[in-house]
Amino acid sequence: MEKDLEIREEEMPKAETETIEQKIETAEVVVEETEVIEEEEPVIEEEELDTDPGFEEMLEESLSGITDYQIGDKVSGEVINITDSLIFITLGGKRDAYAEKSEFADKNGKLELKVGDKLEGYISKYSDTETCISPSLIGVNLQILREAYEQKIPVSGKILSMIKGGFLVDISGIRGFCPMSQVSNKMVPDYKVYLSNNYDFRVIDFTEKGKNIVVSRRALLEEKEQEQRSLTLSKIQLDDIVKGKVVRLTNFGAFIDIGGVEGLLHISEFSHTRVESPSDMVSIGDEVEVKIIRMKGDKVSLSFKALSPDPTDLVLAELQEGDVIKCRVLRNLPFGSFVEIKPGVEGLIPISEMDRNRRVVNANDILKPGDYVEVQVLKVKLEERKVSLSLKALQPDPWESIKNEVEVGEVITGRIENVANFGTFIRLKEGITGLLPNSKMKIAGLTFTKENIGEEFMVRVSRIDPDNRRISLEPTDMPEQEPRPARGERDNNRDKDRDGDWRQYKQEKKNEVDEDNPFSAL
Numbered sequence: 209m210e211k212d213l214e215i216r217e218e219e220m221p222k223a224e225t226e227t228i229e230q231k232i233e234t235a236e237v238v239v240e241e242t243e244v245i246e247e248e249e250p251v252i253e254e255e256e257l258d259t260d261p262g263f264e265e266m267l268e269e270s271l272s273g274i275t276d277y278q279i280g281d282k283v284s285g286e287v288i289n290i291t292d293s294l295i296f297i298t299l300g301g302k303r304d305a306y307a308e309k310s311e312f313a314d315k316n317g318k319l320e321l322k323v324g325d326k327l328e329g330y331i332s333k334y335s336d337t338e339t340c341i342s343p344s345l346i347g348v349n350l351q352i353l354r355e356a357y358e359q360k361i362p363v364s365g366k367i368l369s370m371i372k373g374g375f376l377v378d379i380s381g382i383r384g385f386c387p388m389s390q391v392s393n394k395m396v397p398d399y400k401v402y403l404s405n406n407y408d409f410r411v412i413d414f415t416e417k418g419k420n421i422v423v424s425r426r427a428l429l430e431e432k433e434q435e436q437r438s439l440t441l442s443k444i445q446l447d448d449i450v451k452g453k454v455v456r457l458t459n460f461g462a463f464i465d466i467g468g469v470e471g472l473l474h475i476s477e478f479s480h481t482r483v484e485s486p487s488d489m490v491s492i493g494d495e496v497e498v499k500i501i502r503m504k505g506d507k508v509s510l511s512f513k514a515l516s517p518d519p520t521d522l523v524l525a526e527l528q529e530g531d532v533i534k535c536r537v538l539r540n541l542p543f544g545s546f547v548e549i550k551p552g553v554e555g556l557i558p559i560s561e562m563d564r565n566r567r568v569v570n571a572n573d574i575l576k577p578g579d580y581v582e583v584q585v586l587k588v589k590l591e592e593r594k595v596s597l598s599l600k601a602l603q604p605d606p607w608e609s610i611k612n613e614v615e616v617g618e619v620i621t622g623r624i625e626n627v628a629n630f631g632t633f634i635r636l637k638e639g640i641t642g643l644l645p646n647s648k649m650k651i652a653g654l655t656f657t658k659e660n661i662g663e664e665f666m667v668r669v670s671r672i673d674p675d676n677r678r679i680s681l682e683p684t685d686m687p688e689q690e691p692r693p694a695r696g697e698r699d700n701n702r703d704k705d706r707d708g709d710w711r712q713y714k715q716e717k718k719n720e721v722d723e724d725n726p727f728s729a730l
Contacts, residue, residue: 260698267467277303279352281331287323295319297327297341305331305339312343349380353421357414362428366406367391377409377423384409390424393433436468437506441451444469446503449515454494462486464498464510471508473498480513480520480552480610482538519552524590531585532602534680537578540571547583557583562727564600565639567625574599606639607677613637618682634654634667634681642669642679652683 256534258448277283277299285305307329310525313319321327332351333340342351358361367386374387386409388694391402408692413422442464444450452466461474476657483705489512490496502509527533528550535547535555544558562574575581584601606613614620620640622634631645644667649655671680 232251263419277331277334277339279331279334282328283331283433284326284328285341285652287321287325287327290319290321295321295327299339303339305341307341307343327481331457349382353379353382353411354414357411360410362408363423364406365409365423367402367404369403376403377398379409379421379423382421384411384421384423386423386425390426393426393429433468438468440467440469441506444500444503444508446500448500449497449501451495451497452510454490454492455497457486457490459485459494462490464496466498466508466510469506471498471500471507471510473510473512477501477509477511477513480516480518481548484555519550520593523550523553524588524593524595527585527588527595529585529588532582533585533597534580534582535597537579539577540575542571545571545575547581549595555583555585555597556595557599559584561596561598564603564605566635567641604639606637607674610672610674612670613640614669614679616669616672619666620669621664621666622681623663624656624663627656627658627661632660634665636669636679640679642667642681642684644681648682648686652686654683 255417264273283299283305285299287295288298288304289296290309293309295309295312297305297307299305307327309319310317312321312327312329320551329339329341329343331339332342335623340351353363355361363379365377365384368376368378370376371385375391377384377386388396388399390412391399407425408428409423409425410427411421412427413420413426450466452464452471454462455465455470456463459475461472461477463470464473473486474484475486478486483721496512497511497515498512499514500508501514503510533549535549538546538548538554540546542559544556545562546554546556549555557570557571557575559568561566562571568574574669581599582602583597583599585595586598586601589595624632625635625641626633629646631643632649633641634644635641666684667681668684668686669679670682673679
């Protein structure tokens with residue numbers, strides 16, 4: 209470079225030589241004040257650089273003293289100042305750093321370093337305005353964990369062991385604590401499955417300068433589920449057919465996860481046929497396809513049976529009153545028996561339609577679940593989706609041949625079937641029951657109670673009404689009475705008596721009967 213200058217001095221006038229020397233001095237000043245150059249960005253004309261080839265070398269040499277550090281880098285610098293709590297170190301160039309005095313002190317809190325000594329450590333914090341040095345990478349990681357706690361950034365850790373109330377977690381060499389309740393957002397049958405596994409955690413507590421660090425895996429899982437739930441709810445619509453997984457079973461249905469959203473599949477929506485228990489249809493973990501039938505906020509109702517046509521509509525449309533069909537008895541209730549007409553289609557046999565020949569009190573006396581019976585269709589109510597059936601409609605009707613069964617005046621031994629407040633019902637033959645009125649029982653001095661039901665008793669048939677299916681009875685020991693006139697004759701006599709009574713009344717009271725009295729014309 210000196211030879212260069214000498215040659216230039218010989219070739220150039222003295223004034224130009226002085227100018228070059230001034231530029232070199234200016235360049236040296238610029239190198240010393242590198243930070244000012246970066247901020248003000250002065251423009252150096254190409255002509256000036258061309259006239260001084262050594263300028264670029266000098267600039268690069270000056271800038272090479274400024275290093276771009278990363279967190280975790282190992283550094284060494286000279287101690288330039290020590291305060292009550294901090295140590296200041298120069299890292300060369302214009303970059304200075306600081307360290308916590310307590311981190312470099314011994315167990316007794318004494319600091320062996322002094323100004324001018326070399327200090328080695330690791331960059332634990334690095335920004336445009338500050339650089340912090342820690343004595344080990346643990347300090348670096350603590351700083352990282354602190355930032356993760358403050359900024360809610362997930363960290364990765366390994367579960368080492370189980371301790372009282374939770375787990376010991378290794379997070380880059382730093383021990384943290386995860387409570388049992390924070391390891392999952394689901395029920396955990398065996399916590400040992402988490403040992404020696406790596407998971408992401410959220411730092412939920414960072415106190416005592418990192419001596420107390422509490423982490424949670426549950427928090428991250430819930431955040432992820434909430435995001436997925438919101439996404440799913442924004443996409444699904446009523447009547448959508450979706451896929452899901454069975455996650456829970458109850459006695460009233462099953463909960464299906466359809467993408468972060470748990471929908472309820474009620475037991476009534478499992479099938480068009482009756483389902484006794486959800487576990488008969490699905491198991492936890494099953495992948496299923498369901499239809500969305502209701503949505504209210506984040507509550508979703510699902511259905512299996514909505515995926516297939518309702519067989520009831522088809523069957524009811526085919527049934528006609530009077531049809532004879534074969535059914536299977538499903539269950540008995542106090543008012544009758546439900547039978548299966550076809551899979552998913554039920555009908556009712558009322559207890560009054562079970563037997564023509566006797567009064568049925570309990571359906572179990574006639575039918576048992578699982579029995580197959582033939583019945584006749586009585587009524588089909590499409591709007592109410594109900595079918596009424598009858599057993600007795602297919603049984604022989606004794607009233608059709610009642611004249612061959614009993615006669616008026618015939619004395620028959622029957623069995624007391626029921627006692628009512630107006631009389632006693634006595635079964636004369638299968639399907640034929642007559643009534644012994646209380647008025648006739650009083651004449652004969654008879655009294656029956658519920659305790660007499662089932663006893664045999666001899667009666668006389670006094671009247672038969674086939675149209676209304678009624679038979680009147682009387683005791684065989686009724687007192688003798690004058691023969692009763694025929695019904696028509698009785699009515700005529702009653703009218704004559706009434707007319708005579710009123711004529712006699714008018715004759716005796718004619719002076720007292722007003723002209724406008726309604727009886728004046730009699």
